[in-house]
Amino acid sequence: MFAAYNKTIVRRFFAQVLNGRDRAAVGDLFAGHPLLAAATVRTAAAYHRAIPDVRFVLDALIAEDDRVAACWTARGTHVVAARGIVRRAAPVRITGVYVFRLADGAIVGLRPHTRWPEDTDRRDAQN
Numbered sequence: 001m002f003a004a005y006n007k008t009i010v011r012r013f014f015a016q017v018l019n020g021r022d023r024a025a026v027g028d029l030f031a032g033h034p035l036l037a038a039a040t041v042r043t044a045a046a047y048h049r050a051i052p053d054v055r056f057v058l059d060a061l062i063a064e065d066d067r068v069a070a071c072w073t074a075r076g077t078h079v080v081a082a083r084g085i086v087r088r089a090a091p092v093r094i095t096g097v098y099v100f101r102l103a104d105g106a107i108v109g110l111r112p113h114t115r116w117p118e119d120t121d122r123r124d125a126q127n
Contacts, residue, residue: 003063031106051076
């Protein structure tokens with residue numbers, strides 16, 4: 001029961017915050033955790049600045065107890081420098097896994113694992 005409810009909260013995060021750009025939703029989703037909410041707003045804003053047309057797609061949601069793992073893919077046109085990537089206007093694909101911890105209907109923890117294009121480029125150059 002809690003797993004299904006927690007998945008709904010994570011879906012709201014992707015729909016409202018990352019795709020909907022609704023900063024006010026962050027306060028609701030991260031109720032009682034202002035530092036985590038502020039960090040999330042900054043991260044979302046960085047994505048939206050670097051990739052104005054970014055769309056996040058949930059590839060998989062796995063929930064157990066108070067945790068939800070969300071595997072996602074983001075696509076868009078990268079138009080400004082972000083995280084050390086050279087300025088360009090080209091399609092970009094980013095993948096990641098966010099592991100959420102939830103309590104009392106709110107996100108109380110978030111561990112992001114993101115794979116940016118330069119991560120792949122660097123590994124390819126080493127091989």
